[in-house]
Amino acid sequence: MTEHLQVVTHPLVQHKLTIMRDKRTPTAVFRQLLREISQLLAYEITRDLPVTTTTIETPLTEMEAPTLAGRKLALVSILRAGNGLLDGMLDLIPSARVGFVGLYRDEETLKPVEYYFKVPAELDRRVVIAVDPMLATGNSSVAAISRLKEAGATDIRFLCLLASPEGVQRMKEAHPDVPIVTAALDERLNGQGYIVPGLGDAGDRMFGTK
Numbered sequence: 213m214t215e216h217l218q219v220v221t222h223p224l225v226q227h228k229l230t231i232m233r234d235k236r237t238p239t240a241v242f243r244q245l246l247r248e249i250s251q252l253l254a255y256e257i258t259r260d261l262p263v264t265t266t267t268i269e270t271p272l273t274e275m276e277a278p279t280l281a282g283r284k285l286a287l288v289s290i291l292r293a294g295n296g297l298l299d300g301m302l303d304l305i306p307s308a309r310v311g312f313v314g315l316y317r318d319e320e321t322l323k324p325v326e327y328y329f330k331v332p333a334e335l336d337r338r339v340v341i342a343v344d345p346m347l348a349t350g351n352s353s354v355a356a357i358s359r360l361k362e363a364g365a366t367d368i369r370f371l372c373l374l375a376s377p378e379g380v381q382r383m384k385e386a387h388p389d390v391p392i393v394t395a396a397l398d399e400r401l402n403g404q405g406y407i408v409p410g411l412g413d414a415g416d417r418m419f420g421t422k
């Protein structure tokens with residue numbers, strides 16, 4: 213991928229996102245829409261995967277047919293909200309391996325602290341798609357991607373539902389080699405680090421924890 217930021221303006225994505233932003237949307241609908249949008253975003257983020265051909269026989273004849281080539285995929289969920297994107301992406305890419313990165317924010321230093329890290333083997337030989345619905349301050353995404361690089365990943369993409377200009381800038385400075393695919397670039401962050409207009413706390417809305 214060449215562009216650092218790609219906003220998927222497809223009408224289906226935008227329509228579903230509007231329903232998700234609406235505070236009246238119930239948890240079950242929110243979760244279902246997140247699953248559907250994640251498939252559409254996964255479609256875009258994998259658009260340039262290399263293809264090769266293989267010989268098959270249709271009921272009518274033999275043909276050289278396209279098939280995915282090269283490096284295998286790994287999806288990495290940044291806990292906990294990233295999990296809401298996983299199932300839809302796995303619908304589309306069922307053979308992908310899955311990893312998890314758990315980070316919390318230290319209240320004194322405000323820096324992300326890792327509490328869980330489990331990723332597939334041979335990350336250096338995979339296309340790695342890190343997923344988190346909200347690219348807000350960018351602190352946790354930047355830290356998670358740094359850990360993936362330490363673990364050997366060299367081809368990393370980042371998929372989110374909403375991004376803030378501040379988060380995009382922070383990612384661009386820290387990881388200029390990591391392209392971002394999102395459904396919308398919102399106006400700003402507020403003083404509490406929430407994206408505005410946003411959709412609130414993505415984890416709470418998908419898991420019904422508020």
Ligand code: URA
Nearest residue numbers: 348406407412413414
């Ligand atoms: N995380 C969320 O869930 N929502 C925001 O607006 C920012 C970070």
